[in-house]
Amino acid sequence: MRVPLSWLREYVDLPAGETGRDVAARLVRAGLEVETVEQIGADLKGPLVVGQVLSIEELSGFKKPIRHCFVNVGDANGTGEPQEIVCGATNFAVGDKVVVVLPGAVLPGPFPIAARQTYGHTSAGMICSARELGMGDDHNGIIVLESHHEPGTDAIELLELTDEVLDIAVTPDRGYCLSMRGVAREAAAAYGLPLADPALLDVPPANSYGHLVKVADPAGCDRFVARTVTGIDPNAQSPIWLQRRLQKSGVRPISLTVDITNYVMLEVGQPLHAYDRGRVDGAILVRRAEEGESLTTLDGVQRKLSAEDLLICDNSGPIGLAGVMGGASTEILDPAAGPGTTEVIIEAAHFDPVSVARTAKRHKLPSEASKRFERGVDPEAARAAAQRAVDLLVLIAGGTAEAGVTDIAAPHPLRTIAIAADLPDRVAGTEYGRETVTRRLQEVGCTVVGTDVLEVTPPSWRPDLTDPYDLAEEVIRLEGYDNVPARMPTVPPGRGLTEAQRFHRRTGVALAGAGYVEVNNYPFVGEPALDALGLDKDDRRRRTVTLVNPLNDEEPGLRTTLLPGLLGALRRNVGRGNTDLAIFEMGTVFLPKDELKVAPRLPVDRRPTDDELAALDAALPDQPRRVAVALAGERLPSGWWGKGAGASWADAVEAARTVAGAAGVELTVRQGQLAPWHPGRCAELLVGDRIVGHAGELHPRVIKALNLPERTSVMELDLDLLIADGPQRVSGPAVSSYPVATQDVALIVDAKVPAVEVEAALREGAGELLESIRLFDVFTGEQAGEGKKSLAYSLRFRAADRTLTADEASAARETAVAAASARTGAVLRGA
Amino acid sequence: MSAPNKSYDPVEVEALKPEVVEQARDAAFAAFAGAGSLEELKQAKVAHTGDRSPLALANREIGALPPHAKAAAGKLIGQARGAVNQALAKRQAELEAERDARVLVEEAVDVTLPYGRTPRGARHPLTTLAERIEDTFVAMGYEVAEGPEAEAEWLNFDALNLGPDHPARSMQDTFFVQAPDGSADSGVVLRTQTSPVQARTLLDREPPVYVVCPGRVYRTDELDATHTPVFRQVEGLAVDEGITFADLKGTIEQLVSKLIGDGLELRWRPSYFPFTEPSAEIDLQCFVCRGESVGNPDRPCRTCSSEGWIELGGCGVVNPRVLVACGVDPNRYSGFAFGLGLERILMNRHNVADMRDMVEGDVRFTLPFGMEI
Numbered sequence A: 001m002r003v004p005l006s007w008l009r010e011y012v013d014l015p016a017g018e019t020g021r022d023v024a025a026r027l028v029r030a031g032l033e034v035e036t037v038e039q040i041g042a043d044l045k046g047p048l049v050v051g052q053v054l055s056i057e058e059l060s061g062f063k064k065p066i067r068h069c070f071v072n073v074g075d076a077n078g079t080g081e082p083q084e085i086v087c088g089a090t091n092f093a094v095g096d097k098v099v100v101v102l103p104g105a106v107l108p109g110p111f112p113i114a115a116r117q118t119y120g121h122t123s124a125g126m127i128c129s130a131r132e133l134g135m136g137d138d139h140n141g142i143i144v145l146e147s148h149h150e151p152g153t154d155a156i157e158l159l160e161l162t163d164e165v166l167d168i169a170v171t172p173d174r175g176y177c178l179s180m181r182g183v184a185r186e187a188a189a190a191y192g193l194p195l196a197d198p199a200l201l202d203v204p205p206a207n208s209y210g211h212l213v214k215v216a217d218p219a220g221c222d223r224f225v226a227r228t229v230t231g232i233d234p235n236a237q238s239p240i241w242l243q244r245r246l247q248k249s250g251v252r253p254i255s256l257t258v259d260i261t262n263y264v265m266l267e268v269g270q271p272l273h274a275y276d277r278g279r280v281d282g283a284i285l286v287r288r289a290e291e292g293e294s295l296t297t298l299d300g301v302q303r304k305l306s307a308e309d310l311l312i313c314d315n316s317g318p319i320g321l322a323g324v325m326g327g328a329s330t331e332i333l334d335p336a337a338g339p340g341t342t343e344v345i346i347e348a349a350h351f352d353p354v355s356v357a358r359t360a361k362r363h364k365l366p367s368e369a370s371k372r373f374e375r376g377v378d379p380e381a382a383r384a385a386a387q388r389a390v391d392l393l394v395l396i397a398g399g400t401a402e403a404g405v406t407d408i409a410a411p412h413p414l415r416t417i418a419i420a421a422d423l424p425d426r427v428a429g430t431e432y433g434r435e436t437v438t439r440r441l442q443e444v445g446c447t448v449v450g451t452d453v454l455e456v457t458p459p460s461w462r463p464d465l466t467d468p469y470d471l472a473e474e475v476i477r478l479e480g481y482d483n484v485p486a487r488m489p490t491v492p493p494g495r496g497l498t499e500a501q502r503f504h505r506r507t508g509v510a511l512a513g514a515g516y517v518e519v520n521n522y523p524f525v526g527e528p529a530l531d532a533l534g535l536d537k538d539d540r541r542r543r544t545v546t547l548v549n550p551l552n553d554e555e556p557g558l559r560t561t562l563l564p565g566l567l568g569a570l571r572r573n574v575g576r577g578n579t580d581l582a583i584f585e586m587g588t589v590f591l592p593k594d595e596l597k598v599a600p601r602l603p604v605d606r607r608p609t610d611d612e613l614a615a616l617d618a619a620l621p622d623q624p625r626r627v628a629v630a631l632a633g634e635r636l637p638s639g640w641w642g643k644g645a646g647a648s649w650a651d652a653v654e655a656a657r658t659v660a661g662a663a664g665v666e667l668t669v670r671q672g673q674l675a676p677w678h679p680g681r682c683a684e685l686l687v688g689d690r691i692v693g694h695a696g697e698l699h700p701r702v703i704k705a706l707n708l709p710e711r712t713s714v715m716e717l718d719l720d721l722l723i724a725d726g727p728q729r730v731s732g733p734a735v736s737s738y739p740v741a742t743q744d745v746a747l748i749v750d751a752k753v754p755a756v757e758v759e760a761a762l763r764e765g766a767g768e769l770l771e772s773i774r775l776f777d778v779f780t781g782e783q784a785g786e787g788k789k790s791l792a793y794s795l796r797f798r799a800a801d802r803t804l805t806a807d808e809a810s811a812a813r814e815t816a817v818a819a820a821s822a823r824t825g826a827v828l829r830g831a
Numbered sequence B: 001m002s003a004p005n006k007s008y009d010p011v012e013v014e015a016l017k018p019e020v021v022e023q024a025r026d027a028a029f030a031a032f033a034g035a036g037s038l039e040e041l042k043q044a045k046v047a048h049t050g051d052r053s054p055l056a057l058a059n060r061e062i063g064a065l066p067p068h069a070k071a072a073a074g075k076l077i078g079q080a081r082g083a084v085n086q087a088l089a090k091r092q093a094e095l096e097a098e099r100d101a102r103v104l105v106e107e108a109v110d111v112t113l114p115y116g117r118t119p120r121g122a123r124h125p126l127t128t129l130a131e132r133i134e135d136t137f138v139a140m141g142y143e144v145a146e147g148p149e150a151e152a153e154w155l156n157f158d159a160l161n162l163g164p165d166h167p168a169r170s171m172q173d174t175f176f177v178q179a180p181d182g183s184a185d186s187g188v189v190l191r192t193q194t195s196p197v198q199a200r201t202l203l204d205r206e207p208p209v210y211v212v213c214p215g216r217v218y219r220t221d222e223l224d225a226t227h228t229p230v231f232r233q234v235e236g237l238a239v240d241e242g243i244t245f246a247d248l249k250g251t252i253e254q255l256v257s258k259l260i261g262d263g264l265e266l267r268w269r270p271s272y273f274p275f276t277e278p279s280a281e282i283d284l285q286c287f288v289c290r291g292e293s294v295g296n297p298d299r300p301c302r303t304c305s306s307e308g309w310i311e312l313g314g315c316g317v318v319n320p321r322v323l324v325a326c327g328v329d330p331n332r333y334s335g336f337a338f339g340l341g342l343e344r345i346l347m348n349r350h351n352v353a354d355m356r357d358m359v360e361g362d363v364r365f366t367l368p369f370g371m372e373i
């Protein structure tokens, strides 16, 4: 809602020095969201005056018509002599009153004006168009004023070129503030000043000889006022003040009748519609549409109607979408295109907000009218609004009001709300007292009676006030939030973070400590991203949760793996020249349940049952939390200290161990095979028998398809599964202080035997004396033998209660080797 | 070596003559003093303290002396050998100190060499900002609650007093999940706020409830410098007996003081949210210009767009209808709720000009934030 300050002052006698910013600050504290205060004409500087065209000489020989004029500007030019001006517009004649800007002035732009030579003449100023004056951009020709204005009169004031406009974002509960009347009411309360209510008008009572209206659906339309005005001059123009108010409010002037209906809507908040009476066929009927009916609306679009649409009809059928947009067949006619409209029926009705909202949404037709009806229009303002339109048509358009007044009103029970007088105190946590509460509610427009319990009748323009808390809010708001004290509640002791929450934090810290940088990617995916990962047609990860209205049609799904987003971020970084990369992401993936269900709409007037709530959860996808890493380039950089190391599958596996370490969980690793990993370089990650993720190098095809650096390696694991067994409490080990006995052993095994199995066998064979085992060398090649590999381990033995003898250590080593050879076919190297 | 001989006069043994012993000792002193290196000292040591050194040889003669002569000779030789060893140790220490000084100088390095061997990582500032806010509330006794991002429409809207035809519902530009029949009527959306987590908490347990709910939320905005369709919120909820708007004010003031600092004015603007009543928007005085840029074109402020205020978030007293839908008796309990947008706070607290930097995952953006902010 755009509110010109000059217009607002018509209803509230604001202090003279009050600026737009001052008023905005007051309104903001009362709860109106003033987004901007626009200074209209702030860079405009006169002299800008009314002029009368004395002579016009058409110049020829130029590419476009050029006029050499003399204009009477009174004494505004200091000499009283006619002003010589060259003009490129042609929509004026000798004798016309126009707007002249004189040398020394500055037009919006800023565009300083000076006398100059052009087309062989002196041009000392300009004859102005609306666009040049910042009055709107849809008028090309220059402004021709009504003839009664005196030459030399200041046009800045005449055309109301300077003003301040408050742009207010109206929240859905304050529909009444979509009008000058509503904003003025708030301004009056904020300043403690009286309000001149523009809806307080003398209105003749309803009678039986107005235009015939029948309402077949009183639930959809509980008020319908119709008035008729005849004898309108179709060529009458909207006066400047009316055009200016509309323009400043962001509404384009169209024709006098339409401008008046728009003006009254802005002023009172009641949307009006004007029908050309000559084109309305018989009585007006308000009813729901029938399936298959259609209507061509004012915007020229033919619309198929739904049975839920509320219509305004005449004998010919639908002539309007109630509260949304009128029909083309009864539109006010433009006099430029034939005989103009001379008789109109003004409709001021009240429609059901939900019905209007649905129709506007269904036909994608958000209009100024529907916006207001959706948020609630004052049903009691309909008569005054119609009267105001009639008055203006009579006054400005030379019309005659017919005596008939149609007013159909469904009975409206008075809404009364009982509120404990101390409820605002209890909600705010302060003491206002009953008198303040009563006074504030009266300022809002309520009728208040009672003492401890107040019986409050909200005003007709506040349909949002329905329960005691709504009223408490009004009191607290008007008393000012700044005046509510600040206090801390007494919070009972909490349990702190959960184990899982602490683990999630540790995971982030551990990975960042290991050199990974966290990224957060959007969870949107599409087929191409999953294709690029080389997923099989029936891979479960292709089954995504799908959005109806994705941001990007290429990515309608929600991720089932973190990898597409993470690899996208990797590539983006590489593209920006960040070559050595280790990044990670933690977040949820979305896995549709086997059986897809619809989440029911549960009641809100009670707590749903546990079964009802379970039905909600049953319709949601599983959303486990995952972590993933991606690496490329050098993991350990080369430098003066020596050679570095490229990121590899082993780093990806190590990242999983880092996360498992943060979880305090023992991770086992075995050879795996899963897209998008390299079939020979994919580790399956397990906790016990449970697969929790995969790590390794990407398949070369995936690297190529996604244009990633060679040997890019990734890990993804499920954090929920990782800690599914709950926290493991560590028992403190007994640390022996006896000396250690170290024995090395080199084993030859088949190249296909996993190292992890050899180690497990050695551990088991070595028995209790084994303290630790470390693989310190691996090699393949001639020395190991064809298809074999050599694994060299360092075994450390130690006893809890004595110094081991060399024989004891050797014996343990031998049983370890024996177990390895029995279980994995290992042979001692050199044996 | 001579055999023991009781009749011999010890003086007759040449090697044990005091002047000979003295001579040997002095020769050792001279040799040690003359040794210019540890190597030379080692040779002198062998020559003057070794098995074949004069004093060692003299010592052996003592055994052959008659018993009455042994003590005096032993003392003589012992004193001489002691003095020699002392001189050796002293010289040894001197030479070692000299060598160390030389070697340490040779071993000096340029300690300013850059050492980028251990790559550095970092956590995303939005993550650590959320944690900082969580910690502020955990310290007050709150708990941290989380919930699903793909959420039931009923929990995201209806339970929060946003009925199917509520105008605010269309305001929110929601992502709808496709139903099995391909329509939008799945009853599932990407949550537009973390408030459904609050509803879940209330449905789950009896008051008193004091929780903060951090998480990602979704709206169908296009990504630009100040908008992102996927963003982070931290919402808070307190439901207890006698909770008032005043408690909300105190709590928010406490948070701002911990998160941003003291001495900045807060502005409480009445606003509208269906799930709270009364509702407020909280503005924080711009900590860059402290409002001095307002109406002052000579001193424009980028941080607050010369408005003087920065939007912090929305809040209010929980609408009793929400309590009813969540099974809480509104006659006994009341509550407050607030919601903060983390991207905006990060932009203001850390001078981030473009929201896209938080989204795109460029490591150069995230690295400076380190492990905590």
Ligand SMILES: [Zn+2]
Residues within 6 Å of the ligand: B286, B287, B288, B289, B290, B291, B293, B301, B302, B303, B304, B305, B306, B307, B308, B309
């Ligand atoms: Zn600022």
